[in-house]
Amino acid sequence: MTSRDRVLTTLRRQAPDRVPHNLRPAPAMVNRLREETGATDFAEHFGHDVRYVGAAFPADTTAELPVEERQLPQPQADAWQAVAAQVAELHERGLAVCGGYACGVFEQAKHWRGEAQTLTDMYENPSLLSRVLDTLTEGKSAIHTGYARAGVDIVWMGDELGTQRSLVMSPQHYRQWYRPRHAEIVRSIRQANPNAFIAFHCCGHVTPLIPDLIDLGIDCLEAVQAEAMDIVELKRRFGRDLSFWGGVGAQSVLARPTPEAVKEGVRWTLEVMSPGGGYVAAPCHTLTEEVPWENVIAFHDAVREFNEA
Numbered sequence: 001m002t003s004r005d006r007v008l009t010t011l012r013r014q015a016p017d018r019v020p021h022n023l024r025p026a027p028a029m030v031n032r033l034r035e036e037t038g039a040t041d042f043a044e045h046f047g048h049d050v051r052y053v054g055a056a057f058p059a060d061t062t063a064e065l066p067v068e069e070r071q072l073p074q075p076q077a078d079a080w081q082a083v084a085a086q087v088a089e090l091h092e093r094g095l096a097v098c099g100g101y102a103c104g105v106f107e108q109a110k111h112w113r114g115e116a117q118t119l120t121d122m123y124e125n126p127s128l129l130s131r132v133l134d135t136l137t138e139g140k141s142a143i144h145t146g147y148a149r150a151g152v153d154i155v156w157m158g159d160e161l162g163t164q165r166s167l168v169m170s171p172q173h174y175r176q177w178y179r180p181r182h183a184e185i186v187r188s189i190r191q192a193n194p195n196a197f198i199a200f201h202c203c204g205h206v207t208p209l210i211p212d213l214i215d216l217g218i219d220c221l222e223a224v225q226a227e228a229m230d231i232v233e234l235k236r237r238f239g240r241d242l243s244f245w246g247g248v249g250a251q252s253v254l255a256r257p258t259p260e261a262v263k264e265g266v267r268w269t270l271e272v273m274s275p276g277g278g279y280v281a282a283p284c285h286t287l288t289e290e291v292p293w294e295n296v297i298a299f300h301d302a303v304r305e306f307n308e309a
Contacts, residue, residue: 002094003049008153011197011219011243013278018307019270020049020096021281023299028289036293046300050154050280053086054100055079055146067112068131072139075146084150096154099147101201104159105136105181106168122173129177137181141188148193155189155196156222157182162204164228171208179212186217199245203285204228214241225284227251231272245280247273248299254283254291259298266302 001009006016025033025042039045055075062070075083083099090097103111109118109132121129140157147155159178161168169177182200189198199220200213205228206221213221221242224231226249234244248254253265266281273279281303287296 004091004094004096004153007049007096007280008197010277010280011154013240013243013276015277019274019279019281019303021300021303022048022050023283024052024286026286026288029287029291029296032289032293050096050098051090052098052100053083053090053147053150053152055083055143055150068128068135070112070135072108072136072143074139074142080146080150083147083152087151091151097152098154098199099144099150099152099156101156101158102140102143104157104201105133105140105185106159106161106178108136108140109133119169122169122177133177133181137184141185144185145188145192148189148196151193153197154199154220155193156199156201157185157189158199158201158222160204161202161209162206162225162228164204164225166205167208171212174209175212179216183216190217207234210234210238210242214238219243220245220280222246223284225249226253226269227284231269235273235275239276239278243278243280244273246282246284247279248281248283250283250285250288250291254287254295254299256295259294259301262295262298263302263305266299267306270303270306 001017003020006020009016010020022043030042033039033042033045037045043051056079057075058073060073087097112132113121144155144157161174186198189196197219199222200218201222203223203225207229210221222245224244224246226247231247248266248269253262256262256265270281
């Protein structure tokens with residue numbers, strides 16, 4: 001199998017020849033890669049199965065306007081043409097391609113209004129919140145459909161709905177305010193490219209909303225923070241309907257004191273998540289400089305060693 005075949009098979013919740021893997025490094029870790037190996041590209045150096053492409057965005061010309069008058073900046077036609085060219089080149093190399101992440105409707109509202117205000121707007125200023133969320137949904141849909149039309153294998157949407165211990169808001173408030181907007185984004189992606197898989201990013205605890213995500217038509221939950229959710233329960237309850245991407249705990253596995261302990265943590269995660277397919281092995285968060293280099297090596301060694309799907 002090529003990397004692309006492997007990832008697409010996995011996202012269909014079928015068993016590939018081996019578990020696909022990747023990670024997202026922070027800039028400091030890219031510098032560390034250069035220091036340790038002379039290489040400059042994590043994915044190329046470690047043979048990851050997924051590559052990311054990102055469109056160039058213009059400056060936000062509405063940033064100083066009142067929040068109800070703001071608009072999301074949108075890539076121009078030539079930017080999407082450049083993305084499509086990158087996708088075609090990566091596909092020619094047999095690699096799976098994921099579109100760049102555009103922060104979610106709730107996340108963007110927090111950037112515009114502040115977290116506390118966005119949450120209290122549900123009670124204090126619902127009409128304004130509704131207008132803002134509708135504007136953001138339209139803008140996010142345009143961005144995600146841009147990636148879908150450019151031919152990516154995975155459209156990467158999401159929202160930061162979880163804390164380490166619980167949801168940010170009640171399931172009822174999610175269903176009232178955000179699920180309809182997520183449904184509209186999913187609908188627009190499907191219309192633009194029915195063959196694209198949709199990965200939903202969310203850090204933290206999101207277990208109560210997973211049935212909602214499945215109902216929306218999400219193919220894959222990305223991040224899967226093992227410190228905040230029971231991955232055994234996730235695989236048992238939802239593995240027939242949802243793929244998982246991530247799951248290797250940054251705190252509970254990659255921060256372990258020895259490479260041997262890291263390998264054991266990765267082995268256990270693979271044992272839980274990979275049977276029958278439906279799992280892309282990755283850290284549950286961007287890889288940061290707190291992770292010792294030896295543990296980065298141990299993660300990749302373990303995925304290669306314990307890689308049966």
